[in-house]
Amino acid sequence: MADKTKVAEQYYAPPPDLGKWESLRIFLWNSETGQFLGRTGSSWAKILLFYLIFYAVLVGFFAAMLAIFYQTLDSRMPKWQMDSSLIGNNPGLGFRPMPDSANVESTLIYYKANDKGSVLKWAQVIDDYLEQYRKKGSGSGEASGAENRVPCFPTSHNLSEKQVCDVPIEEFHPCTSANQYNYEEAGPCVFLKLNKIFNWIPDSYNSTDNLPARMPEDLKQHIKLVSGKPEANTVWVSCEGENPADVENIGPVQYIPRRGFPAYYYPFTNKEGYLSPLVAVLFEKPRTGVLINIECRAWAKNINYDRYERRGSVHFELMVDRS
Structure with missing residues (x-):
């Protein structure tokens, strides 16, 4: 007799085997x-x-x-400035013309002075960069912010809330577009600019007191000539060969229209139409067929210099060929 308390065993019935x-x-x-x-x-x-x-x-x-x-943000000024910002308060130098963007690591300016195509290539690069400086205010709004630019001078530059100092590139002769920036004469022009740092104000070497020992003698003499004058309130620049051989090969150097960046262009406060001031460095007679390593440096009491980290300076190579 079957045990009625025994639970009957139940089996799981698998689902039907269906095709894919x-x-x-x-x-x-x-x-x-x-x-x-x-x-x-x-x-x-x-x-x-x-x-x-x-x-x-x-x-x-x-x-x-x-x-x-x-x-928490202001569209016209950074929240973190100077020491509190990532870029800090030590402006660096930039140069134009820059080599082809295809080789971002290259800093070589190489061309053949007797090759019009080679000359025009570099002249066009500078033309493109200076185009923003050629736009003048017309009241039509064609050049945004250009109407805010006004002439400034060391002795007078009272600006309104919207006005900024103009950069008169027509004064840069012979470093002009009409002259192809002197490249055809084997004496090329290189333009220097100081990088923008919001609210940074230069502390100029405006007298001969406590000039750095490493400052070039010709710059010391220039500062001595303008000492005590409004023109002395300037971020000075100097360009020299990096090595003894480069010093011999670089030849005479001119700074156009002046030896640095006037202090009245600062501080940069992101006003509409503001343009960084420029210095055209004319290398009058660099030795041809030779690679010349050049270092340009900005001089102010609150610009720290470090050659290896490229602080307060810029490096590039110049090679002019006549063959």
């Missing part, structure tokens, strides 16, 4: 259970509602945080 296409058809739509892609209509509605609410809250939270963040 039949399984796919049932996954897409199961008519018996009303499931689409493995879920019923109510299951799909619940999960879609969950993700709709989840992403709506996420987007709302992100938008709120972004709005709060923008309240």
Whole structure:
């Protein structure tokens, strides 16, 4: 007699062995259970509602945080300035023309003085860069901010809230477009600019007191001539050969229209139309066919110099060929 208390054994019945296409058809739509892609209509509605609410809250939270963040910013000035900023308070130097962007690590200016194509190539690079300096205010709005630029002088440059000092590139002769920046004469011009740092004001060497020992003698003599005059309030520049051989090969150097960047261009406060002042360095007679390593340096009491980290200076190579 069978034990009535014994639970009858039950066996799991495996699902029918369906083919690949039949399984796919049932996954897409199961008519018996009303499931689409493995879920019923109510299951799909619940999960879609969950993700709709989840992403709506996420987007709302992100938008709120972004709005709060923008309240802490000023569109015309950086929040962190000078020592508190990533770039610090030590401006560096830049030069133009820059070599081809295809080789970003190159700092070589090489051309053939008797090859018009080679000369025009470099002249065009400078033309393109100086185009922004040629735009003058016309009142038509054609050149944004150009109408704010006014002539400034060491003795008088009272500016309104919107005005900025103009950079008169027509005074840079012979470093002009009409003269192809003197490249055809094998005496090329290289333009220097001081990098912008918001609210930075130069502390100039405006007298012969406590001039650095490493300052070039010709610059010391120049400062002595203008000492005590408004022209002395300048960020001075000097360009020299880096090595003894380079010093011999570089030849005479002119600084046009002046020996540095006048202090009345500073501070940079992001006014519309502001342009960095320029110094055109004319290498009158560099030795041809020779690679010359050149270092240009900015001189001010609050510009720190380090050759290896390129602080307060810029390096480039110049090679003029006549063959």
